[in-house]
Amino acid sequence: SPKPQQDPNQGPQQKAAVAFPETMEESDFEDDETSTLWEQCGNPWGDIGVTEEDHVIITPCSGLNPTEVTIASLALPTFSANPFDASSPYRQTHQLPEVGVRALKLKRDVMAMQPWGLSFKRHEFGGACLVTSVDPISPAAAAEDIGGGRNGRGLQVNDMVLMVNSKSVGDMTEDDLEVELEISGEKLTLVISRYNGGPMKGQAH
Numbered sequence: 001s002p003k004p005q006q007d008p009n010q011g012p013q014q015k016a017a018v019a020f021p022e023t024m025e026e027s028d029f030e031d032d033e034t035s036t037l038w039e040q041c042g043n044p045w046g047d048i049g050v051t052e053e054d055h056v057i058i059t060p061c062s063g064l065n066p067t068e069v070t071i072a073s074l075a076l077p078t079f080s081a082n083p084f085d086a087s088s089p090y091r092q093t094h095q096l097p098e099v100g101v102r103a104l105k106l107k108r109d110v111m112a113m114q115p116w117g118l119s120f121k122r123h124e125f126g127g128a129c130l131v132t133s134v135d136p137i138s139p140a141a142a143a144e145d146i147g148g149g150r151n152g153r154g155l156q157v158n159d160m161v162l163m164v165n166s167k168s169v170g171d172m173t174e175d176d177l178e179v180e181l182e183i184s185g186e187k188l189t190l191v192i193s194r195y196n197g198g199p200m201k202g203q204a205h
Contacts, residue, residue, distance in 0.1 A: 076174075078127075079169045079170055079171065081168070082170065084096060084097055088126065090126055090160065090200075092196075093198040093199070094194065096193075102147060102191070102194060103145070104145055104146070104192060105187065106140060106142075106143045106187070107188075108187075112185050112186055115135075115138070117138020118133065118135070118138070119131070119133045121174065122174055126201075129177065131192075134154065140154065143190070155190070159192045159194055160195070161177075161191075162191045163191035164184075165180065167180065
């Protein structure tokens with residue numbers, strides 16, 4: 001028998017053939033768009049665990065145990081473990097530890113959403129961790145000198161960071177220190193050596 005002719009005004013529309021289980025009928029799905037059948041698949045991210053080629057992103061809520069993750073060292077430069085040795089130029093520009101250092105307490109919102117308001121860098125000519133900027137009206141600018149010393153007016157540019165939360169920054173990289181600041185929650189304690197204002201080679205701005 002001749003095949004039925006298609007109406008040219010309707011275009012090349014055709015109904016896709018769908019295979020249904022024996023217990024279901026095609027009519028069960030005609031008016032119900034929510035009845036799509038889903039087929040379980042494997043984990044698209046791969047097997048659980050850490051491999052050498054994984055990229056690890058560390059955040060305060062990552063849940064990663066540092067002892068479980070091994071990251072290949074890129075030989076990044078670290079802060080000086082002894083920035084005030086006998087030949088150090090910082091002995092002329094910063095307050096010496098034997099004279100006294102400052103312990104500053106920084107506070108931010110309970111949810112730790114507000115940035116600390118400071119930036120830092122490894123000083124190219126001596127390896128110390130120096131503050132490069134302090135944002136106005138920030139936790140860094142309002143830092144409290146918990147030692148009760150004079151000249152306790154917040155964190156200042158070119159102050160040298162010696163410790164963060166009772167941890168020495170010596171042998172830390174800039175990335176290590178950045179992570180330590182981010183996971184500090186609502187409170188942060190810094191031990192610093194004040195910048196005296198003297199000339200310093202390659203002075204940070």
